[in-house]
Amino acid sequence: MSPDSRGRMLLSALVALILTVLPLPPSLEVVRPGFLVLTVFYWSINAPRTGGITLGFFAGLALDVFQGPVLGQHALALALVSYLVMREHQRIRSKPAFQQAFMVFAALVIYEFVLFAIDGWTGHPLGSQLRWIHAATGALIWPLAAPILAYSAGRLT
Amino acid sequence: MAAFGTATTGRPLGRSGSPGFRFTLYALLAVIVMYLDQRQHYLEHVRYALQAAAYPIQLAVNSPPAAWRWLHESVATRESLQQENARLRAAQRDLELRAMRYEALARENGQLRGLREALPPVAERWLAAEIVSIQLNSLRQRLLLDRGAVNGVFKHQAVLDDKGLIGQTTHVGPWSAEVILITDPEHAVPVRIERTGLRTIAVGGGDTSSLALPYLPGNADIRSGDLLVTSGLGGVFPEGYPVARVTEVHRDAVQPLAQVRAVPLAHVETDTEVMLVWLRADQPAAAAAALNAAGELTGGNAALQPQPAPPKAAPAAPAAPAAPAAAAAAAAAPRPPAPVNETRP
Numbered sequence: 485m486s487p488d489s490r491g492r493m494l495l496s497a498l499v500a501l502i503l504t505v506l507p508l509p510p511s512l513e514v515v516r517p518g519f520l521v522l523t524v525f526y527w528s529i530n531a532p533r534t535g536g537i538t539l540g541f542f543a544g545l546a547l548d549v550f551q552g553p554v555l556g557q558h559a560l561a562l563a564l565v566s567y568l569v570m571r572e573h574q575r576i577r578s579k580p581a582f583q584q585a586f587m588v589f590a591a592l593v594i595y596e597f598v599l600f601a602i603d604g605w606t607g608h609p610l611g612s613q614l615r616w617i618h619a620a621t622g623a624l625i626w627p628l629a630a631p632i633l634a635y636s637a638g639r640l641t
Numbered sequence: 642m643a644a645f646g647t648a649t650t651g652r653p654l655g656r657s658g659s660p661g662f663r664f665t666l667y668a669l670l671a672v673i674v675m676y677l678d679q680r681q682h683y684l685e686h687v688r689y690a691l692q693a694a695a696y697p698i699q700l701a702v703n704s705p706p707a708a709w710r711w712l713h714e715s716v717a718t719r720e721s722l723q724q725e726n727a728r729l730r731a732a733q734r735d736l737e738l739r740a741m742r743y744e745a746l747a748r749e750n751g752q753l754r755g756l757r758e759a760l761p762p763v764a765e766r767w768l769a770a771e772i773v774s775i776q777l778n779s780l781r782q783r784l785l786l787d788r789g790a791v792n793g794v795f796k797h798q799a800v801l802d803d804k805g806l807i808g809q810t811t812h813v814g815p816w817s818a819e820v821i822l823i824t825d826p827e828h829a830v831p832v833r834i835e836r837t838g839l840r841t842i843a844v845g846g847g848d849t850s851s852l853a854l855p856y857l858p859g860n861a862d863i864r865s866g867d868l869l870v871t872s873g874l875g876g877v878f879p880e881g882y883p884v885a886r887v888t889e890v891h892r893d894a895v896q897p898l899a900q901v902r903a904v905p906l907a908h909v910e911t912d913t914e915v916m917l918v919w920l921r922a923d924q925p926a927a928a929a930a931a932l933n934a935a936g937e938l939t940g941g942n943a944a945l946q947p948q949p950a951p952p953k954a955a956p957a958a959p960a961a962p963a964a965p966a967a968a969a970a971a972a973a974a975p976r977p978p979a980p981v982n983e984t985r986p
Contacts, residue, residue, distance in 0.1 A: 510777050
């Protein structure tokens with residue numbers, strides 16, 4: 485909406501991107517939640533007019549530069565998540581945080597499935613089944629992440 | 642910006658069409674970008690620019706470990722520094738002795754091959770590069786180095802540490818380069834078993850301590866403890882550099898192929914610096930530089946592969962009767978005294 489809101493959105497996406505590419509030991513790497521997906525999820529339900537799909541696309545493109553096997557992979561997955569969430573934003577927004585966590589889980593599974601499918605189509609290694617774990621940790625962390633994101637959006641003081 | 646909607650417009654979600662339309666647009670764009678990047682390799686320049694743009698963030702993200710290391714080094718005690726100094730001095734003496742032995746062996750090898758002088762070293766130039774970040778998971782095993790195109794780094798350049806092979810560069814930005822490790826599941830390195838000379842391919846196992854050799858038949862002569870060195874095939878790595886040591890050979894009478902695992906000699910987790918290598922193209926042990934734009938080997942270059950006889954000495958034998966000017970000019974330089982195939986008494 486306002487330039488201020490857009491600035492907050494970009495800032496939270498940048499922080500989420502940094503948390504996503506922060507080096508972690510391999511044991512923690514598999515449980516690292518998709519912070520960027522959570523951020524895009526939050527902005528898509530709470531400020532659907534601010535451009536969640538655009539945010540998803542460009543944040544995903546940035547993530548592709550850091551760790552994508554092919555440019556555009558995360559961009560497509562995040563834009564899709566943002567679009568699906570935005571369509572249902574009024575229904576999701578009215579739910580309490582722990583119920584939203586289930587929808588976050590669904591969004592993360594869809595996100596990981598898009599990555600998985602693109603990995604398969606482009607002939608990159610698919611990795612082990614451990615790649616799906618972060619959907620669960622992302623959903624678990626959502627009740628904690630939602631207030632932080634609300635604070636970063638200036639909705640909570 | 643027109644792309645973002647405002648609250649005052651009549652439409653529910655933004656000015657530039659419905660979310661469905663916008664999503665279709667972005668999805669199409671993403672698919673086109675993926676196609677161009679994956680199949681056509683058109684996006685090299687875009688990648689170069691994006692790599693440059695991403696470098697400050699990567700530096701910032703990795704500054705806490707770097708700061709910790711700097712702090713750790715600067716408060717090191719006098720004793721520990723003295724100990725390290727003594728250890729390094731001993732290591733240097735050891736290396737100097739080995740270098741002398743190496744010189745003698747290289748000269749002897751040259752004589753055996755019929756050369757007057759030893760072959761030049763494989764590496765023409767070395768550049769130390771600091772590791773900015775390490776990414777180690779089961780899907781991607783990558784390093785980011787603080788050297789890039791401004792330092793002359795190029796794509797598909799060999800990267801080593803003092804113990805063995807580390808990997809090769811995949812994306813090069815102006816100030817940074819991404820290295821794919823030999824343990825990355827997408828990487829394969831042509832190797833030779835040092836003991837037997839058997840050539841095969843070592844594929845990354847997805848964690849820092851394992852390589853797999855999936856293409857060896859069940860009756861291949863390989864055992865635990867064998868050293869794997871680069872074979873020089875494939876056009877990226879020079880011949881003869883140590884890669885890994887075989888730890889596990891599993892033969893199953895039912896399976897046609899042996900299951901072999903090896904541990905890389907390089908210690909990526911503890912390294913802070915690695916070496917980028919520029920190869921001397923005229924060295925027989927150098928890798929053939931016959932790569933096309935897609936990075937695939939289209940054909941080997943026989944002239945750059947190890948040969949029984951040196952390439953320069955061959956025309957010298959019949960040149961004796963008819964080579965007036967050239968022979969006079971070349972007389973100042975030492976020439977091979979005899980044909981190379983001659984058996985020495």
